Amino acid sequence: MGDEKALTRRAEDFSAWYNEVVLRAELADYSPVRGSMVIRPYGYAIWENIQRGLDGMFKATGHQNAYFPLLIPQSFLEREKEHIEGFAPEVAVVTHAGGRELEEPLVIRPTSETIIYAMFAKWVQSYRDLPLLINQWANVVRWEMRTRLFLRTAEFLWQEGHTAHATEAEAEEEARRMLGVYRQFMDEWMAMPPVLGRKTESERFAGAVRTYSCEALMQDNKALQAGTSHNLGQNFSRQFGLTFQSETGTEEYAWNTSWGVSTRLVGGLVMTHGDDVGIVVPPMLAPYQVVIVPIYRTDADRSVVLEKAHRVAALLRDEDIRVHVDGRDGMTPGAKFYEWERKGVPLRIEIGPKDVAQQQVVVVLRVAHGDVPRKESISDTGGLVTIPGRLHRYQAALFQAALERREANSHRGVREYSKLQELIEDTGGFVYAGWCGSAECERKVKEDTKATIRVLPFEEFRTPEAPDRCVVCGGEAVEEAVWARAY
């Protein structure tokens, strides 16, 4: 790969394209440990921006960060029956430490419900202690059979929110609120508009009463579960003795929620916006929103061009734009253009002797949308102030393009099973159709097409005319379902 200049095209082999793009944009690299990856500085910078955005939103909704241990007593995991059944196959266990066998094995957290609710039980006595709204940024380990950079790795980074409430209604409200926070983040920061809804029983989180999900549609028309939020009911509070004394003096079990997004979002970003040149990063998440490439021939040109480049950079920094001057010598401008395009930088500014003489700069967008020219010259005086607006419009255009792609690949009102099969096999995308609510019909579709019900969509995503028949068995439809193959 290293030297081959052209990337595999998406249409040719999407999966090969994805791997090449991730490696060549220097987002991540394979590590010596099977199934785990190294997140490189450029990829980590994107993750840091994701963290920054979400963290602000969590705090604005009243949550606080804390940190719980990586190692959990095995017995904790085993207390909630469904939970251990769901996670047992993929849990890594520490059996030895300090040179001898441990009395009780410790599991490396695949998720932290058990240890967190055990601690909540110590901290909560009264209804006055509720709600307890905690988030943690952490790593977790799930020993998956098959791994893919960012999308599924043995160890990954995420955030997991865990809350305790006095009433069922409050917990339900919280679970839905945080799903909404995810949606807002995916729309506004990632320009990756998801479809929201509830998971079916078979796709529900192990130990939850209800699971809600944000499902995004990738460019290969496969769905990506981008964020989930769970109403845990009292399943964990009962197992860990998380009780409180109510206003009327009775002892009650608390109601819990948990919700999370992971470094998988970076993979979603790649597969939502990337093209045959490389990744495309929305300005809100871009490590560099603007990269300035100086162009010069002589030493005299070099000093005046670099001087201007740094002056422009300083000006943009005053506007809170993340800007980088690529002053590397011995690399031609063309090579720099390709590199930053591969890395998805939203806006490039070229400054050469001509631009110094004419008091202008050349601005080039990573991707042109609509009538906006990809490349234009703008003046030093009136032009540079337009850059924040240009980035803003670019962000909006990426969102619009992703939304249009999602809708163009959403097939509504599918009534015949053969049509559903044909759509899944041939074109992919989200297939909206009626469902009778039976696990058998769900399983049949999975066996026949590998597609699953991604969500039972919330009202705003539903087709105006509700389906009356189950697309599989023809029985009465109780809900509209969104089917797709998924990552």
Next chain:
RNA sequence: CGGGGCGUGGCGCAGUCCGGUUAGCGCGCCUGCUUUGGGAGCAGGAGGUCGUCAGUUCGAAUCUGACCGCCCCGACCA
């Protein structure tokens, strides 16, 4: 775990079928000069126990056996 592919300088590969003595090529890297508005050119240079172990042979990157690892496709999952 089933199927497929692959382990050779930092990266990508050729050489392996048909063993033969200095193991090649491209990219990258280092030095110098010329270059620089879409992946620069020339010259010189550094860098390799050919995945591991055992065997066959006068001789193994090449043949045999075992093992290890990685990637891709599937079943399971954020």
